[in-house]
Amino acid sequence: MKWGVQGMRSKTSSFNKEIIKQDFRNVGWISIVYFLGLFFIVPMQLFMEMSKEEPSIPDDRGLFGSIFAYELQLFFLFIMPLLMAVFLFRYLHVKGASDFAHSFPMKRGKLYQHHIVSGVILLILPILLNYLILIITAGAVDVQDYYTVTNLGYWLWLFSTMTLLIFMVGVFVGTLTGLSAVQGILTYILLFLPAGLYVLIAFHLSSYIKGYSGDVVLERSIQYFSPLVDLVEFQRYAPDPAEVPVEKLPLIIYGLVAAAFYVLSLFLYKKRSLESAGRALAVTALNPVFKVGVTFCFALFGGMYFTVSQNEYSWMIMGYFIGGTFGYAAASMLLEKTWRVFNWRHLKGWFGYGAVTCALIAIIPFLWQNYESYVPKSSEVEKVFVSNGYWQYQRMVDEEMEIPFITSVESIQSTIDLHEQLIEVSNPLEDGRDSFFFVYRMEDGSEIYRQYRVDEQEVAEAKKAVYETEEYKKIEYPVLGLDPDKVNRLHIGSYSGQGGKEFYDPELIAGFVEVLKEDIEGISYEDMVTPRGLYSNVHFTVNGNPDNPFHVQLHPSFERTMGWLKEKGFYEEAMTLPADIHRADVYRWPENRDFSNNHVRLIVERLKEEGIEPLEFTSDEKIGSLMKGQQNQEDGAYIVAFYFDERNSDHYEVLSFGKEDAPDFIKEHFE
Known part of the structure; x- marks a missing residue:
């Protein structure tokens, strides 16, 4: 029995409440600031909103939504735990204070644990108090419009875990360094370091490796390399399906990482030399x-x-x-x-x-x-998606749309042939005008991503073989998969900005969509990449949502659609007419000039800067002839700039002609 009492006394004496009290006096202000910051951002904001006669409309993110200023919550979450780590272990970085603290009849490990207990209590207490205020409020009044008990519980878990993680990383860095200022800076560097290195290495690879898609790498996985990035990446205003900033599994991992940093910090604290106070790195072996x-x-x-x-x-x-x-x-x-x-x-x-x-x-x-050199075999590919950028594909994934993959054997082989040519001609540092993005779904269930930027003429034939397939057109023109019965509104706006036409009648909408699909299904490769004439923009409101991928450019070459518009009497409102154009300026395509970019609009801007006088036309007849020029050309004989308003010289569209198809009155003037 005597032995048991002595053992209990020994165990009790290992806890020194005076150290805890001293910590509370020294750094308790951080806990108070943390509590007040969260209180005014979350509970107080809730009380103010509920007292309004017309409260703000909350979103479905609860305590992570716009009403509760998620960004300000992050500010306190990022700052307070680090301040606690810096001020709580400040004595390590001051020679006299370090010697005094370690002169106590207490082992280093015990002293370290006392400070950790103080820091954890002072950091968790503000979060817990705000949680209790919110849970009591939820029991007293109806707060379902603002948050749920589940959402509140997740808020408590998230803030507690991330607070402890940042605190323990700060403590770990504090044991590595002998300067408090360096501790603060290195803590954030360490928290961001994996993500920063990831970005730098991804960019490095994209500069050397053909086909490497930095967009995919950074968009899909950067948040997994830094807890701070994971929190900041949470988008409240974007069409992001996530309801919470950090999912459950990463949150569990962050908790385990915090525990690992506790163990590492304890080990370093015990081994740390007292003479290291004032050094940038306390462990000289790490220099x-x-x-x-x-x-x-x-x-x-x-x-x-x-x-x-x-x-x-x-x-x-x-x-x-x-x-x-x-x-x-x-x-x-x-x-x-x-x-x-x-x-x-x-x-x-x-x-x-x-x-x-x-x-x-x-x-x-x-x-x-x-x-870089890998190209899958057609027998290994189940289906493939081809577009001009990663974002088009990602949007379909995010919105859970049915992705129009290429599945036929012939079309898959044409895609692979294009891929092989892109490897031969592409240069990662050359910013070509045409972008190609491939997603291969393999027979084994894996996915392969590749992305290239080249100039179209380098792969024109292989590109044509892919673009003219029926399956690719469904990718390039999502409107081919549009159900007209789901369209509430159809708007056609001409490039000139004059007028426009809206349809609400289901029969008119169905008739327009039908002829539009017929024109797109029969469109040639040339009309896809370099269409003729001034287009109009067509926008659909589908199931009440105007933000969708079913927009399309309506070109004069769409003969069935043009005929339908004329038959219904809508053509003059929907398309740009010569009468809508104030004037047309014609330039000779410059030869032997030092232009860094062949984009025709940029060339016009350069010619205007150089004071080159154009040939000007204002008659409807000649403007009508000039409106038969091509878009998107990188070379030619003549450039035409169409101005729609004499008061706005920045609003213009550009077409171009080769020598063989230019109107005679242009050739006669310039030759």
Whole structure:
């Protein structure tokens, strides 16, 4: 019995409530600020909304919705746990305070655990108090329009878990460094580091590897590399199906990560040298790792910066050099706490760390060479989706639309042939005018993504073979899959902005959709890529929703549709007529000029800047002849700019002619 009492006393004495009290006095203000911040953003906002005669209309995100200022909630979530970690372990970074704290008759591990307990209590208490206020409110009045008990419970789980994670990461960094300012900066760097590296490496790969789709990589998985990015990525205003910022499984993982950082921090705290106070890194063995990491990250960032601005490999390499040099110098200054690092010793170190950085940068793309050359065999492909960008595909996925895949054997083979040609002619740094995005659904259930940008004429024949298939037209023109019975409203607006036509009658809508589909099904490749004439925009409101993919450009070459409009008497309202055009300016297509872009509209802007005088027309007859020009041409003999309002010189459309199809009155003037 005596032994049991002694054991209990020993266990009790391991807890020192005076340390807890001292922590509460020193950092309790952080807990108070955290409570007040959340209180005024969430419960107080709820009380104010409920007291209004006309309350705001809440969305279905509950406590993560617009009424409760999710961004401000994040501000306190990001700041308060880190402040707690910095001020609670501030003594580690002050030599006298560190010596005094560790002179107590208490093991280091116990001292560490006391501070952790203090920090956890002071951080969770504000969240728990606000939760209790909201749960009591929910029991007293009807708050179903604003949040549910389930939504509130998830809010408590999310904020508790993320608060502890940020706090423990801050503590971990505090045990690694001897400077409080460095602790704050490095904590956020560590929390963002995986996502930042992911972005830099993804951009690096997209600059070297043909077909690598940075859009897919960043959009689909970047949030998994940083808890802060995961929280910030939550979109309240976009058509995002997510109801909560972080799903259950990632939240469980973040909790486990917080526990792992607790264990690592305890280990480092016990091993930490008392003399490390005031050093940038308390563990000197990590100095080389820190230097390599900073040099590598800055080198990649420098390469990305110069690549985006110049799109040349020579400038990319220059960016690696400048960024890596700056990163090495910054790391050296931070570790040695002086700017005097420009000497022979550091120059030798710069060569060494630079060599390691260069090796890492060179190895990364080399490991992906098989990715670049891989083209699936047609026998392995179940179906394929082809479009001009990732976002078109992702929107269909997000809105749970039926995706119009290419499934026939012949069309799949045509797509693979196009893919093979794109590998041959594409250059990751060349920003071609045409974008190609492939999604292969394989027989084994996997998916393969590739993306390329080239100029159309380099793959024209292979592109034509794909574009003229019936299946591809369903991708390019979603209106082919539109059920006219679901259309509430149809609006046709001409490019001139004059007039326009709206239909509400189901019979008129069904008749228009029928002839439109017939024209699209019979459209040629040439009319798809370089249509003639000035188009009108057609927008459909489907099931009451005007935001949908069923919009289409209505071209004069759509003969059945034009005939239907004329028959119903709508043509003059729906299409642009010569009378709608104020004037037409004709330029000779410039030869031997130093234009960095062949886009015809940009060429017109350049010609105007140079003061080139155009041939001007105002008569309806000649304007009507000029309206037969082509769109989207990258070369030709003559360019025509159509102006619709003499008061607005920025509102114009451009068509162009080759020598063989230009009106005689143009050729006579310029020749």
